[in-house]
Amino acid sequence: MNSGNFYQIYRESSIGTALTDALDQLISYRESKIHPQLAIKVLSNFDKAISEALQDGVKTKSMVKGHLSTYRFCDEVWTFIVKNAEFRVEAPNDLVDMEKLKIVACNSKKPGEVNLTFDMLIDPVPKILQNxxxxxxxxxxxxxxxxxxxxxxxxxxxxxxxxxxxxxxxxxxxxxxxxxxxxxxxxxxxxxxxxxxxxxxxxxxxxxxxxxxxxxxxxxxxxxxxxxxxxxxxxxxxxxxxxxxxxxxxxxxxxxxxxxxxxxxxxxxxxxxxxxxxxxxxxxxxxxxxxxxxxxxxxxxxxxxxxxxxxxxxxxxxxxxxxxxxxxxxxxxxxxxxxxxxxxxxxxxxxxxxxxxxxxxxxxxxxxxxxxxxxxxxxxxxxxxxxxxxxxxxxxxxxxxxxxxxxxxxxxxxxxxxxxxxxxxxxxxxxxxxxxxxxxxxxxxxxxxxxxxxxxxxxxxxxxxxxxxxxxxxxxxxxxxxxxxxxxxxxxxxxxxxxxxxxxxxxxxxxx
Structure with missing residues (x-):
């Protein structure tokens, strides 16, 4: 689910897949260029870097419109499958039509962060104990x-x-x-x-x-x-x-x-x-x-x-x-x-x-x-x-x-x-x-x-x-x-x- 305090979902992106493939080749190489534990650490740093970059550097708003086919909530991660979706980016005003769109949405706070709030105190699952x-x-x-x-x-x-x-x-x-x-x-x-x-x-x-x-x-x-x-x-x-x-x-x-x-x-x-x-x-x-x-x-x-x-x-x-x-x-x-x-x-x-x-x-x-x-x-x-x-x-x-x-x-x-x-x-x-x-x-x-x-x-x-x-x-x-x-x-x-x-x-x- 997460590595350290950051989600691993961006490893499935194009850049994440490329990094994973490169590390796999270095591990599997004849002389074993790097140790598997180093590869895990690199991926952990990638999780942190891309999460912070997207949170701090991306300000563009987007809108999705379509038919919600299925959804799931597990380990504080929402997964939505939208059919006949329209994906619109605010600036530039681009519109993309797609037959099927998968959205994975995470908590905006890092996993592991704990802020004692009234909502947490009345939550039936004491989330502080998951930290x-x-x-x-x-x-x-x-x-x-x-x-x-x-x-x-x-x-x-x-x-x-x-x-x-x-x-x-x-x-x-x-x-x-x-x-x-x-x-x-x-x-x-x-x-x-x-x-x-x-x-x-x-x-x-x-x-x-x-x-x-x-x-x-x-x-x-x-x-x-x-x-x-x-x-x-x-x-x-x-x-x-x-x-x-x-x-x-x-x-x-x-x-x-x-x-x-x-x-x-x-x-x-x-x-x-x-x-x-x-x-x-x-x-x-x-x-x-x-x-x-x-x-x-x-x-x-x-x-x-x-x-x-x-x-x-x-x-x-x-x-x-x-x-x-x-x-x-x-x-x-x-x-x-x-x-x-x-x-x-x-x-x-x-x-x-x-x-x-x-x-x-x-x-x-x-x-x-x-x-x-x-x-x-x-x-x-x-x-x-x-x-x-x-x-x-x-x-x-x-x-x-x-x-x-x-x-x-x-x-x-x-x-x-x-x-x-x-x-x-x-x-x-x-x-x-x-x-x-x-x-x-x-x-x-x-x-x-x-x-x-x-x-x-x-x-x-x-x-x-x-x-x-x-x-x-x-x-x-x-x-x-x-x-x-x-x-x-x-x-x-x-x-x-x-x-x-x-x-x-x-x-x-x-x-x-």
Whole structure:
């Protein structure tokens, strides 16, 4: 929409198109004459210069007359389509007839300028909160509210035992020197997570007096939760997310339950994944691959992000650089798992990366509306795999315009908002096609769903976007808090997932 404090609409003009083409050639040139970030800065300066020039230097008035065919108002920009238009310029008195005229009209004030007026105070949308100068303060306010709310939850709501005891029994075996994954078991079954999980919970085992100090454990997970919240808000700020999404990150009952009252390993896995997205937005490539490797080392669901991350690297970096990052990812995974690989590498891979696991029907949240026989069938699993691969391929081909990758020396600068959208949608497609979702798996999507709801409503009025985002979030939250799941709650969850995916797959917003 805007770059800095100036609209980008003049980039579609003849002079703007010529400048964009010239910069693209300089970036794509064999020796890469300029860096993509310099090109972005040049375009930002162009937005500022042409806006100021037109505002200060153009005094001629004009008049348009014709039939208003369609109009739209989005992000404070009016778009009008006028048919059989007459365009008259005051001096000289020229008249131009045209069959179709498109008018794009923006606020005369720069986006980002804020003047407190009576109109603003009575406006149903508090526009001051959309200003980047205040969004960090807005986020900090909600972080403080969330911290206070979380402490109250720990003090007032009883802890619920689900997997913590199993984690601690398994961690005790690791602390005592057991390295054969086939022998690391607990009350609810064997260790089915990679080595990062084993080491982290072995550390937590020591910190919590062999797992017996539950209050200390809850406050540790409060720290993990607040770290997740902080990183997520930083990701949203980098993506220019609207202000009304921040409360939705804070007010989830199910999310507080997963982190503070159940203490699942998904919490740690998601923290590393959110950190990966933030580092990708900041172009910290080496650190991003470290964070991603740590996420996969805790739980393999992080691999759902892998296609998007790989293509982001391919678009931004050279082939040699991509290979080095891939090697670094493998090296980190190997280093973390070396003691277990040395003891029984086959047992390790079978337990930690078992893609053939079949979940129990009684725990499913997303497939309650189908029969247990269908749920457990191999044909159903195969169908989900086919749908997953098909939707993922369609989305990535449309979003990345993959033919460009085969052009020699072609590179692109992917905006932070697009990085968040691509990684989140890729993950959501995988979640929608998952063999089963348990309640703790909500943490995989909860941090990014408000943004995806907002993106799925793009192209509509601001009030419409805000209302639709709120309704979808409330429906999702309601259904994920129904226990046990019902056919209705499961159907609504699936409908929300498929609707959001289809809307984002069909989104043809430009990559850069």
């Amino acid at each position: 980047k100068k205040y969004v960090k303060l807005w986020a900090a306010l909600w972080l403080c509210i969330d911290l206070a709310l979380s402490v109250i939850i720990i003090k007032k709501v009883p802890y619920t035992e689900i997997d913590w005891e199993t984690y601690m029994v398994q961690a005790e075996l690791v602390v005592n020197g057991e390295r054969n994954y086939l022998k690391i078991t607990g009350p609810t079954g064997p260790m089915v997570y990679p080595a990062g999980h084993a080491w982290i919970f072995a550390f937590l085992y020591e910190l919590t007096n062999k797992g017996s100090d539950l209050i200390r454990a809850q406050y540790i997970f409060l720290g993990i939760y607040m770290a997740c919240q902080t990183v997520s808000m930083c990701v949203y700020i980098a993506a220019d997310a609207p202000f009304y999404l921040f409360p939705l990150l804070v007010l989830s009952k199910r999310l507080h339950s997963i982190y503070l009252l159940r203490m699942f390993n998904d919490c740690i896995n998601v923290l590393f994944m959110q950190l990966t997205v933030l580092l990708l937005q900041r172009r910290s490539w080496d650190n991003s691959v470290v964070a991603f490797a740590l996420a996969v080392s805790v739980k393999m669901n992080a691999l759902l992000y892998a296609p998007a991350i790989a293509l982001i690297y391919a678009y931004e970096l050279s082939f040699t650089r991509c290979v080095s990052l891939g090697a670094k990812f493998i090296a980190i995974q190997t280093l973390i798992a070396i003691p277990f690989l040395a003891e029984n590498w086959q047992g390790y891979f079978h337990q930690a990366f078992d893609f053939s696991r079949v979940f129990l029907y009684k725990w499913t949240v997303n497939w309650r509306f189908i029969s247990e026989q269908t749920f457990l069938s191999k044909n159903f699993a195969l169908a989900l795999l086919v749908v997953h691969v098909s939707m993922l391929t369609l989305y990535l081909c449309r979003r990345f315009q993959l033919s460009r990758l085969f052009r020699q020396h072609y590179k692109a600068h992917i905006p932070s908002a697009t990085i968040l959208e691509i990684t989140s949608t890729t993950n959501l497609i995988g979640v929608m096609c998952a063999r089963s979702l348990h309640y703790q798996f909500f943490s995989w999507i909860a941090w990014t769903m408000p943004y995806l709801f907002y993106r799925s409503a793009r192209g509509r009025s601001y009030i419409y976007q805000m209302a639709l985002t709120g309704v979808l979030w409330a429906l999702q939250e309601y259904c994920w808090n129904i226990y046990p799941s019902t056919k209705l709650s499961s159907s609504i969850i699936f409908a929300i997932l498929i609707w959001t995916n289809i809307r984002n797959i069909s989104n043809r917003l430009p990559m850069n």
